[in-house]
Amino acid sequence: MSRPGPETPVETRWEGRFITVKQQGTWEYVSRSRGIHAAVILALDEGDDGRHVILVEQYRVPLKVRCLELPAGLVGDDMAGEAAEIAAQRELEEETGYRADHWQTVGEFYSSPGMVSESFTLLMATGLTKVSAGGGVDGEEIVVHRVPLAGIADFVAAKRVEGCGIDVRVAMLLAGGLLGA
Numbered sequence: 001m002s003r004p005g006p007e008t009p010v011e012t013r014w015e016g017r018f019i020t021v022k023q024q025g026t027w028e029y030v031s032r033s034r035g036i037h038a039a040v041i042l043a044l045d046e047g048d049d050g051r052h053v054i055l056v057e058q059y060r061v062p063l064k065v066r067c068l069e070l071p072a073g074l075v076g077d078d079m080a081g082e083a084a085e086i087a088a089q090r091e092l093e094e095e096t097g098y099r100a101d102h103w104q105t106v107g108e109f110y111s112s113p114g115m116v117s118e119s120f121t122l123l124m125a126t127g128l129t130k131v132s133a134g135g136g137v138d139g140e141e142i143v144v145h146r147v148p149l150a151g152i153a154d155f156v157a158a159k160r161v162e163g164c165g166i167d168v169r170v171a172m173l174l175a176g177g178l179l180g181a
Contacts, residue, residue: 002025002026003025003027004024004025004026004027005025008024008025009024010022010023010024011023011024013028015033016033017033018032018033018036018074018077019031019032019033020032020033022117028115029115029116029117030115030116030117030118031116031117031118032074032117032118034076034077034080035076036074036075036076036077037074037075037076037084037118037119037120037121038072038073038074038075038118038119038120038121039072039073039074039075039084039085039087039088039091039120039121039123040070040071040072040088040109040120040121040122040123040169041054041070041071041072041088041091041092041122041123041124041125042070042106042122042123042124042125042172043070043071043092043096043098043100043124043125043126043128044124044125044126044128044149045098045128045146046126049148050148050149050150051148051149051150052146052147052148052149053146053147053149053152053173054071054092054096054098054128054144054145054146054147055068055069055070055071055144055145055147055170056068056069056070056071056095056096056134056142056143056144056145057069057142057143057145057159057164058136058140058141058142058143059141060165063165065163065164065165066143066163066164066165067164067165067166067167068145068156068159068164068165068166068167068170069167069169069170070167070169070170071091071092071095071096072091072095072120073087073088073090073091073094073095074087075087075121084105084121084123085103085105085123088103088121088123088125089103092125093131093132093134094134094136094137095134095135095136095140095142095144096134096142096144097130097131097132097133097134097135097144098125098128098129098130098131098134099128099129099131100125100126100127100128100129101126101127101128101129102125102126102127103123103124103125104123104124104126105121105122105123106122106123106124107121107122108120108121108122109121109122111168111169122169149173152173152174153174156170156173156174
């Protein structure tokens, strides 16, 4: 497939509430509708029992299985102009029941740039306090996992054996890059 030049017109093939299918020359891809993107949270919990990461597990319709992921949510889906940091704070509490005292924006990343234009802002949350059970909203049925970083590889392997999908962002925990491991 040849790469179209930047001057090649982009055609919208289909648009829904959250995604848009586009074509530029012979290249087909998907983007988020209305300019929304995602905030992804790397939530680290320091306690007397060591360093832990907060993960979530939820059913994902496209995969037809439960998926192990970092907490995340859409930025600007309900409020235009919403900041990624505000969305991340809301999503961390809704999904996991934790609040964070400290937030650091790591940067903007792309999940699958060959077929999706969606970006996400990765934020690190520390100084966690458990304030509720979490679990999401509107029937999301999110399961919250507080996983020791020292045992992350075994935890992910066990989830694979259970048939759980593993979000690619979990790979950074296995590599240790952001965590200084």
